[in-house]
Amino acid sequence: MNFLNFDLKKLVLTLALLLxxxxxINMQQNPLSTGWYDKPFSMLGSFIQVAFFEFSDGVRGTTSLYLNLIDIKKNNQLLESKNRELQTRLDQMNELQAENDRLRGLMSFQASSRMELIPARVMSKDLLADHNTLQISKGSQHGIKVGQAVIATGGVVGHIFRTENFTSQVLLLTDRYSVVDGIVARSRSRGIVEGRGGSGLSLKYVEKSEDVVAGDIVITSGLDNIFPKGFPVARVKEVENKSYAVSLRVELEPSIDPDKVEEVFVILNANNQDLSPQISMQE
Amino acid sequence: MQTSKFHFLNFFVIALVTFLLAAFLTTFWFQLFGDFPAPLVWLNVILYLMLYRRPTEAVLEIYLIGFLLSAAYSAQPIGIIWLVFFVLFSIVYSVKTRFFWPGPRYFFFASMATTTLYHIVFVLTSQVLESNPSGALLGQRIVEVIFTGLVSIPTFLVMEKWDRISADELANEAATQTNTGAVE
Structure with a gap:
C-alpha cells in the first residue's frame, strides 16, 4: 500500500520531533514567560549555583589570603632593607580608603534614596553568549518579585524576570529581549531603549525632528512602571539622521558596564521618586 | 525491562552531570574569570549523544537536556533551543552516516565543527524567528569554539568510560538473570 516506498513510521516520528x-515557539507569546514545568529545574539550578557561588567565594578568599601572605613577606623584607614601611602603609590605606568610599557610596545611596531598596550580590551569568542575564543572591524570600527594577549607583542594570527562593535572574539592559522607555534628559525627546546583545544599546522610534546629540544622557521615563523616573540609563554615543529613514538612529553606551557590576540594588518600592532634577544638575 | 532501566540510569547520570557542569560554568567560571567565554561542555555532551545513540533516542535526550538548561540557566526560550538542536542533529547525523570512525580524534574535530555550526544555526534561527535577533559576537564565539574543542577529548573519554561501565552493568545483570532462569 506504501506506493512511494518509504518508512511511514520514521517519517511521522521525524515530523513529530520537528513539530x-x-x-x-508558536505557543510562547512572551519569550520570558516560564511555565510550571520550568520551576523545579530552575529551583534546583538555583540551589546548585548558590553552592558553586559559595565555593568560588571560598577559593577566591583563600587565593587572595595566600597572595596577601606573599605580599606581607615581601614587604617585610623591603622594610628591613629600605625602610619603606610608611609608603606601604600609605598604599594599604589608600586601598582601604577606595574600598571604604565604594561601600560608603552604596550605603549613602541607599540612605539618601526614598526608594525601598534591597542590596544583592551578582552570582552568575547566562549559559549562552546570546543572552545578557545575571543571577543575584536575593530571591522571593527577600521580597523580590518578577518585574522589579535592578539598579546600581551609576544607573539602570535591568529587571527581574525569574525568581527562586534565594536567588533571582536579572535581564540586563543590554539583552536583546530588554526594552525600557527612555527620555533624553536635555531635550525630553522620547524613545525606547533596546538592548542589542553584547554591550550595545540603541534608542529607537525617536522622531527625526527631535533634538538629540552625542553626549546627551538618556534617563528612565517611569512610564513602564518598572523603573523610577529620571534614573540614568545610558549616554548617547552616536546619532545618525538618514534621509530615507523614518526615525533617528541613536546608538547608546550604558551608564554602567553590566559585565563589571558586582553589587546591585533591587527596587522593592520606588515611592514615586523622581530623580530628573539631580540628572539635570549633573548635566 | 532491565535494559530500559539501565538506559534510563545511564541518561539520568549524564543529564545530572551536564546540569551540574552548566551551573559550574555560569557561576564558578564567571566568579573567577568574569565575562571571559567559557567552553560549551554541555554541547560536547549533546554531540556525544548525537553520535553514540540511536536517532530517536538521541533527539529525545538532547531535547530533555536542552529543556533542563534553558529552564535553569538561560533566558532563551526552549522552542528555539529545540529547533537549533534538531537542525544540528540532522546535520551531524547525515555526516555521521557517510563519514565516521569512533574515537577521541573524530570527536575533537566533530566538536569544533559542531560548535561552529551551533553558533551559525543559532544566529540564523534567531534572525528568522526573533524580532531583535542575536548578533555576530564573533570574538566570543571563536573563543568558545576553541575552548569547547579543547575540552572535547576529556569529555569524550569520561562519556565513553561511563557508557562502558553502564554496558558492563547491563551485561552482568543480563547474565545473572539468564543464570537464575537456568537454575530455576
Missing part, C-alpha cells in the same frame, strides 16, 4: 519546537 515539537515549532509548536513550542
Amino acid at each position: 515539537l519546537p515549532l509548536i513550542s
Whole structure:
C-alpha cells in the first residue's frame, strides 16, 4: 500500500520531533514567560549555583589570603632593607580608603534614596553568549518579585524576570529581549531603549525632528512602571539622521558596564521618586 | 525491562552531570574569570549523544537536556533551543552516516565543527524567528569554539568510560538473570 516506498513510521516520528519546537515557539507569546514545568529545574539550578557561588567565594578568599601572605613577606623584607614601611602603609590605606568610599557610596545611596531598596550580590551569568542575564543572591524570600527594577549607583542594570527562593535572574539592559522607555534628559525627546546583545544599546522610534546629540544622557521615563523616573540609563554615543529613514538612529553606551557590576540594588518600592532634577544638575 | 532501566540510569547520570557542569560554568567560571567565554561542555555532551545513540533516542535526550538548561540557566526560550538542536542533529547525523570512525580524534574535530555550526544555526534561527535577533559576537564565539574543542577529548573519554561501565552493568545483570532462569 506504501506506493512511494518509504518508512511511514520514521517519517511521522521525524515530523513529530520537528513539530515539537515549532509548536513550542508558536505557543510562547512572551519569550520570558516560564511555565510550571520550568520551576523545579530552575529551583534546583538555583540551589546548585548558590553552592558553586559559595565555593568560588571560598577559593577566591583563600587565593587572595595566600597572595596577601606573599605580599606581607615581601614587604617585610623591603622594610628591613629600605625602610619603606610608611609608603606601604600609605598604599594599604589608600586601598582601604577606595574600598571604604565604594561601600560608603552604596550605603549613602541607599540612605539618601526614598526608594525601598534591597542590596544583592551578582552570582552568575547566562549559559549562552546570546543572552545578557545575571543571577543575584536575593530571591522571593527577600521580597523580590518578577518585574522589579535592578539598579546600581551609576544607573539602570535591568529587571527581574525569574525568581527562586534565594536567588533571582536579572535581564540586563543590554539583552536583546530588554526594552525600557527612555527620555533624553536635555531635550525630553522620547524613545525606547533596546538592548542589542553584547554591550550595545540603541534608542529607537525617536522622531527625526527631535533634538538629540552625542553626549546627551538618556534617563528612565517611569512610564513602564518598572523603573523610577529620571534614573540614568545610558549616554548617547552616536546619532545618525538618514534621509530615507523614518526615525533617528541613536546608538547608546550604558551608564554602567553590566559585565563589571558586582553589587546591585533591587527596587522593592520606588515611592514615586523622581530623580530628573539631580540628572539635570549633573548635566 | 532491565535494559530500559539501565538506559534510563545511564541518561539520568549524564543529564545530572551536564546540569551540574552548566551551573559550574555560569557561576564558578564567571566568579573567577568574569565575562571571559567559557567552553560549551554541555554541547560536547549533546554531540556525544548525537553520535553514540540511536536517532530517536538521541533527539529525545538532547531535547530533555536542552529543556533542563534553558529552564535553569538561560533566558532563551526552549522552542528555539529545540529547533537549533534538531537542525544540528540532522546535520551531524547525515555526516555521521557517510563519514565516521569512533574515537577521541573524530570527536575533537566533530566538536569544533559542531560548535561552529551551533553558533551559525543559532544566529540564523534567531534572525528568522526573533524580532531583535542575536548578533555576530564573533570574538566570543571563536573563543568558545576553541575552548569547547579543547575540552572535547576529556569529555569524550569520561562519556565513553561511563557508557562502558553502564554496558558492563547491563551485561552482568543480563547474565545473572539468564543464570537464575537456568537454575530455576
